[in-house]
Amino acid sequence: MTIRYGLAAFENDLRAILGRASDFRQIIEEARPFFRQLLDDDELVPEAYRQPLPDKYAQYLLYKPEDNAFSVVAFVWGPGQTAPVHDHLTWGLVGVWRGGIEEKRYHRTRIEDGRQEAYKLQEVQTVRASQGDISYVYPPDRDIHGVSNPFDDTAITVHVYGTDIGQQQRFIYDTDSADARPVVTRHANAQPIYAAGALPDRDVPAGRSGLRKEG
């Protein structure tokens, strides 16, 4: 019998970490091995949510607890689809579940011109990631990035954030001017795919997860 590490086990492990750690780097480091197990789940993103939308990347809320202590979100990237350069203002782990993506990381720094508030955006790193790779974000040091799928196949990424990212007020950046524009990027689905309060205990046999799927 296959033992499946699913969202219920992940929530148990993540809540234990959140109970003892508040530093974003520490949360990321401690949560990463559990997130890796979650990412290994071949059923994590249900079949119905694996197709790209024609016009832009799709953002599906997989799960969030009722207290919004964290959220688990799937993004589906068609070939060539891209997300503008943005921040998160909370910690986040970004895992590639299927396919591959390209992540460009930026630093935003104040320019001292004496007259008005001005910033510059500097590209500091480009990373190509494939299935099983995990990246992370946290403010203020490593929070600004752009993500795209430059490949020929659909990519699916699964992210966990330290709040409901679909309600989080954050910013999109103009790469030339470094101007910041406030934004809330809402999930495509109003209700999470896996309902809060319906998660089973740890170590659930494959195919009998007990998770209640909605939509």
Ligand SMILES: [Fe+2]
């Ligand atoms: Fe992001």
